[in-house]
Amino acid sequence: MLTAALLVLSLARLLQGSEVAGVGNVILQEIVNIVQNEVQHEGCRRDSLLLIQEFQNYTDWALQMVDATAKFPVGILQGNLRQLGDFDECVTASGDGIRGQYCLANLQATPRGPEWERVLHRATAGRRHLEKTRGRTIVNAIPTFARLEWAICVPSSCPAHDVQAVINAALQRLDLQIDAEVLPEACQLESNSWPQLNFADYVMIAIIVATMVLLVAGSAYDKYLERNKDIKHNTGDLEKILLAFSVPANWRKLLDTKQNPGNVGCIDGIRTLSTLWVIVAHKMLFLTTEPLVNKVMLINFIQDIHKMPLANCTLNVDTFFVISGFLRGYNMLGELQNGRFKYLSSLVQRYLRLSPPYFIMIGFYASLLMYLGSGPAWNETTGVNSLYCRESWIFNILYVNNYFNIERLCVMQSWYLSADLQLFLLAPLVLYPLWRWPTAGKxxxxxxxxxxxxxxxxxxxxSQCPGIPIMSAREDKLIEYMMYIYATTHNRLSPYLIGLSLGFVLDQLRHRDIALSRFWVATGWVVSSTLFLAITFGPYKMMQMDYTYNAVEMAAYGGLHRLVWGAAVAWLVFACHTGHGGIVNSILTATPFRIFSRLSYSIYLTHVAVDLFISSRIRSPLWTDEFQMVHSYLADVAIIVMASLLLHLMYEGPSLTITAIIFRKDKPVDKKPKGSTKGMTVIQPKMNSNTQKNSH
Incomplete structure (x- = not known):
């Protein structure tokens, strides 16, 4: 606002002798008065007056700071409300002992009449009265359509409260019903020097360096053993642990496409497609929080019913809960039959399998991630995420962060890991009665x-919350939904119980001929397909902006859709594994899916960090449409896969091998009934790594 007025002054100087020059002088005097009366910090007052003077003299650094400040926008009616100026031009401006400081002011507009109210309603896609335009509770989890932002480049000596005071004073002089807020984290300087690392940063660097040393040593030792096969080696546990860090060995395991007996092959495809769907879901979520030139387009996007799989994309998590419950149920029942089940041992094994790569990501968020980039929203997105992890990491490592301090969630998607481990703990309460007392257990x-x-x-x-994320809901209700319904374990029981039940059914059918008539197979596929379509496309009207909230309708869909979706997924797994999957099973068991499936946990851990990094670096509002979305999504997937490969080879792969060494077991005895198994679907009591390691 203030520096925009300086542009008017510049125009007046170019038109010397005209009446405009007089207007420029008036504006100049108003600016000087505002600075002298409103700025409390002496250095800021001095530097601001020098900026005005040097701008009159056309000094490069002063022109650069004014040029970097946001100007009157275009495309307001299309949602172009966040004017970010030129971040890099501002923070690189310097001269006469003054450095440029980029500040992003948050504006609150009060319409003067129904006409302006209608304009703002259209520009904010109807969400003007549904969002708080100040402060964020759950970073990057709530849509942002009504934020008005204005970038201003000021001297680095100016504190945020002085910048806010000057902007508000200028707005009052212009008789605009707009109130500005400038938070300290919204002001940034150029990061042109090595950051001041703290103790946690050095610890994280030391862990990464130590890991690199182990990777080199493990890989070299592996190559040594490979080249000296004729020499008899007595490899002890320490040597095996070192070999666990062998990059070639972990790479071979990752690319191994051999289908082991007893493998539920379709799970690879289901897990892969669901993981890609998860990436889509979070990509769409980040889009609703980013500055877009045509942001209203996202509201129009959900009006196309054929795009409902993208709009209603939280169902993928329920698929993972079904798979996780199935794997837990089938493995535990197999161990009970063989007298090998140990509750505490299984829990520790599960914890050690999941935790190393997860903890590395928590540490990365809390330390080094903050230093990897910059941008107008870097501090309030990446910076806040880093802060949350420094504050709340203890709840993550205890796997309770979906109940405690969830409003400051560290690693946004990690609530699922906590819910899954909690359900893993509770599963024996259902499975043991099913095994010991089948009738009562059922x-x-x-x-x-x-x-x-x-x-x-x-x-x-x-609570009158939505049953699914909908655009017509108020921000506070969406936050309540995310915190108390979406992420809580007790509200996620139904798909997990479906998975446990599926594990029990397939356990009962071990070594039995599962022959279903064509009628029942066709019926199963028709019913499951109908359920998939009904749950995906059913809430179409609920997701539109003109939807009128109906508590009964919302409660019915919100309470039942996870159960119904889980039942459809259970049939898919059952049919494919028992030989009734047809072309669907052929697709889901395709070789590439086996590789991607092994990488899916690392993808799950890294993909939000990649999204966060990309989103936080945005310098100016972007234009998007369906093609741009697909283009951006494919680029994101490529980057995510590369990041996931690093995490897998450095931490996930070694942790899986080391856990297997610690919990080394003899191969279970397959208690097969006597007689031929020809023509029968045989499921081994112990499955391969696909079955042993729960999905995420």
Whole structure:
């Protein structure tokens, strides 16, 4: 605002002798008065007056700071409300002992009449009264359509409160009903020197360096053994642990496409496609928080019913819960039959399998991620995420962050890992009765399955929250939904119980001929396909901006859709594994899916960090459409896969091998019934790594 007025002054200077020059002098005097009266910091006052003087003299650094400040925007009615100026031009401006400082002011407009109210309603895609335009509770998790921002380049000596005071004073002089807020984290300087690292940063660097040393040593030792096969080596546990860090060995394991007996092959395809869907979901979520030239387009996007799989894209998580429950159920029942199940041992093994790469990502968020880039929103996105991890890491490593301090969630997607481990802990309460007392266990499982829909139904109905993320919901209700319904374990029971039940069914069918008539196979596929379509496209009207909230409708869909989706996924796994999958099974068991499936956990851990990094670096509002979305998505996937490969080869692969060394077991005895197994679907009691390691 203030420096924009300096541009008017510049025009007046070019038109010397005209009446405009007089207007320029008036504006200049107003600016000087504002600075002298409103700026409290002496250095800021001095530097600001020098900026005005040097701008009159056309000094390069002063012109650069004015030029970097946002100007009157275009495309307001299309949602172009966040004017970011030129970040790099501002922070690189310097001269006469003054450095440029980039500040992003958050504006709150008060319309003077119904005409302006209608304009703002259109420009904010109807979300003007649904969002708080100040402060963020859950970073990058809530849509942002109503934020008005204005970038201003000021001297580095100016604190945020002085910048805010000057902008508000200028707005009052212009008689505009706009109030500005400038937070300290919204002002940034150029990061042109080596950052001041703290103790945690050095610890993280030391861990990475130590890992690199182990990777080199493990790879070299592996090559030594490979070249000296004729020499008899007695490899002990320490040598095996060193070999766990062998990059060639972990690379071979990753690319191994051999299909082991007893492998539920379709899970590879389901896991892969669901992982890609998760990336889509978070990509769409980040788009709703980013500055776009045509942001209103996103509201128009959800009006196309054929795009509902992209708009209603949180269903992928329920697929993972079904798979996770199935793997837990089938493995535990197999171990019970062989007398090998140990509750504490299985829990520790699970914790050690998941934690090393996860903890590395937490440490990376809390330390080094902050130093990797810059941008107008870097501090309030990447910076805030880093802060949350420094504050709340203890809840992550205890796997309780989906209940404690969730409003400051470290690693946004990590709530799932906590919910999954908690369900892993509780699963024996259902599985042991099913194994020990089958009839009573079935009644218990059925009762729990029915009761599992009660918590989400009650929570939605009582709190009047949406049952799914919808654009017509108020921001506070979306936050309540994310914190108390979406991320809580007790509201995620139904798909996990479906998975446990599927594990029990397939356990009962071990070594049995599963022959279904064409009628029942066709019926199963028709019913499951109908359920998939109904759950995906059913909430179309709910997701539109003109939807009128109906608590009963929301509670019914919000409480039942996870159960119904889980049942459809369970049929998909059952049919494919028992030989009734046809072309669907052929697709889901394709060789590339096996490789991608092994990498999916690392992808899950890294993809939001990549999205966050890309989003935080945005310098100016972007224009987008369907093609741009696809183009950006494919580029993101390529970067995510590369980042995931690093995490897998450095931490996930070694941790899996080391965990297997610690919990080394004899191969279980397959208690097959006597007689031929010809024409039968045989499922081994112990499955390969696909089955042993839960999905994420």
């Amino acid at each position: 009644l218990l499982a059925a009762g729990l399955l029915i009761l599992s829909v009660v918590p989400p139904v009650a929570a939605i109905f009582i």
